[in-house]
Amino acid sequence: MKSGPDIAMVAALVGDPARANMLTALMNGRALTASELAQEAGITPQTASSHLSKLEAGGLVEPEKQGRHRYYRLTDDDVAGVLEGLAGLAARTGHMRVRTGPKDPALRRARICYDHLAGDLGVQMLDSLRSRHLVKQKKQDIELTAEGERFLAKHLQISPEMLSHPRRPVCKACLDWSERRHHLAGTLGAAMMQRFAELKWAARDATPGSRVVNFTRTGEKQFAALFGNGKD
């Protein structure tokens, strides 16, 4: 028998539909009350209470008392990241919960995944880069081409040496939560997101803990000019 982290325990926590619903509801980074989460999961408050204690014991959520309400939020971005990963795997195998209602359209359109851009726009960006041969993608491997380097230097003032990192690959395909497509991660993904912020094209939502990325008017235009697919 093995020792090591009890991966089954934390996975089992996410493995229950009711709890998964709650966690998904929390993935936009905002805190919700126990009752809201109960309604979100379609269960009674008693049951929700039980689930929430388990999630808390497992370190996936953190409570915050406020008056007679109890707000719960995801513990940190790592949790959100793992949930995104799980969602990616589920989406890839075609196991979608059928309804496609843009529950939180902003989150679906553009959000932070670790430190890079995810959501519709993130996927669109990688699509654009790939179709113009600025990057080459083979399965999970992405490589920056020479044209790609020139493109980055010219339009975003990003030079290759800014991207080298002992531990982290320059490019990486990261499976998107909402779409079942890849978006761009790695030091390049992070650098581009950072540049978008510096250029005031986009910024993380002000609400603490929110993972939504808001694009400015001009930012959206510039982004579309660089990575647009003509449909925007």
Next chain:
Amino acid sequence: MKSGPDIAMVAALVGDPARANMLTALMNGRALTASELAQEAGITPQTASSHLSKLEAGGLVEPEKQGRHRYYRLTDDDVAGVLEGLAGLAARTGHMRVRTGPKDPALRRARICYDHLAGDLGVQMLDSLRSRHLVKQKKQDIELTAEGERFLAKHLQISPEMLSHPRRPVCKACLDWSERRHHLAGTLGAAMMQRFAELKWAARDATPGSRVVNFTRTGEKQFAALFGNGKD
């Protein structure tokens, strides 16, 4: 009700201890037969078969027929990544599987993790490197210092260019199974392990499938001289 990928389904797959054991056993990237996985998980072949079909249906593992054996492997790196993430969450909250009794002391002392050294000695080695500023570690990021490069060249004949790899970081902190501490992974971790083998300091145990690493008498001395903490 929500839209989006059915995260609960895939999480539930990992959430069963037996299945989690199998997945963990597959995390070194090698394919294992159904029986091996059954033994690994401590269940009968029938039960394992049932689990494996579910894992396959969920897209987490892929089978490969070979003679009358059926080899299973993780579908791809995305799966391994999510599993690592889960392990990270579990480890962080202190939920380790407390497997009583050092079942295999040799395994606990020195073993192969992927392709690098893990266990007591692996942790000790990284500790030593860090305390002598041969590497700098910030959270999970490890960086080789200039002194570190000189040290490697002098004592282990490892040059920086041997370590560069398009997709893999040179250094990486890898969470240790038995200890709750980090040991050194990445191309450097692999290169050092390889060098230990070449120098006949240590070798993987002869038993097929075993992950134990046996140090020779002189190997242990040399290792202690380089990375010892005085207590050995």
Next chain:
DNA sequence: TTCATGCTTCGATGGTAGCCGAAGCATTGT
């Protein structure tokens, strides 16, 4: 062919965990 090995399917069993109703605290408001 006959036997052995590896794996799967079938059927039955038992333990576990999700679920809700009712009751119990806690906080806030009147």
Next chain:
DNA sequence: ACAATGCTTCGGCTACCATCGAAGCATGAA
């Protein structure tokens, strides 16, 4: 003080699913 709201605890019910024995296929060996 009393009531209302929000959440938790308790007890019992139910459904699901992991598990294993036995039998059934498939592949390879003799």
